[in-house]
Amino acid sequence: MATTRGYGGAKYFGYTLVGCYEWLRGARTKVDWHKAIWDSWILPKHRFMGWLIAHKSLHTNSRLKGFGLNVDGMCFLCGQADETQEHLFFECAFSRRRKVKNAMVLSAMYHVWQQRNKSRIEQLVLRPSRIALLINDAMKRRVKERDKRKLNT
Numbered sequence: 001m002a003t004t005r006g007y008g009g010a011k012y013f014g015y016t017l018v019g020c021y022e023w024l025r026g027a028r029t030k031v032d033w034h035k036a037i038w039d040s041w042i043l044p045k046h047r048f049m050g051w052l053i054a055h056k057s058l059h060t061n062s063r064l065k066g067f068g069l070n071v072d073g074m075c076f077l078c079g080q081a082d083e084t085q086e087h088l089f090f091e092c093a094f095s096r097r098r099k100v101k102n103a104m105v106l107s108a109m110y111h112v113w114q115q116r117n118k119s120r121i122e123q124l125v126l127r128p129s130r131i132a133l134l135i136n137d138a139m140k141r142r143v144k145e146r147d148k149r150k151l152n153t
């Protein structure tokens with residue numbers, strides 16, 4: 001008969017809910033990337049996208065085409081190749097632009113340095129997630145400025 005030993009630990013006819021769930025879910029293998037993706041310093045939306053990428057589950061055009069959707073499968077950014085994850089992040093002319101990567105890295109370094117100075121002068125330390133938002137906002141502003149300049153020339 002049932003004996004209670006805390007949530008999930010209750011035994012029903014010799015079985016536990018946790019045991020049943022694990023049996024239904026099946027065997028799981030540990031992966032070496034989980035700590036890099038589920039790090040609390042990473043914004044939740046970035047963590048989720050990292051998890052999708054790790055499982056090759058981003059809804060790229062190529063993948064949607066494979067599902068039978070009426071899309072051409074080409075990359076939205078360059079229009080030169082099938083939009084797979086590998087293309088999008090490693091091969092696409094858009095993502096390979098050194099200027100974009102450099103701008104992101106230097107923006108991150110700038111904001112970390114700014115926070116270092118604030119903590120020294122004002123004894124104020126922002127949460128890493130807040131710093132990440134500042135970096136994101138700075139990059140968005142820069143891209144908008146660049147787009148405006150391109151439209152005006």
Ligand SMILES: [Zn+2]
Binds near residue numbers: 075077078
């Ligand atoms: Zn592309």
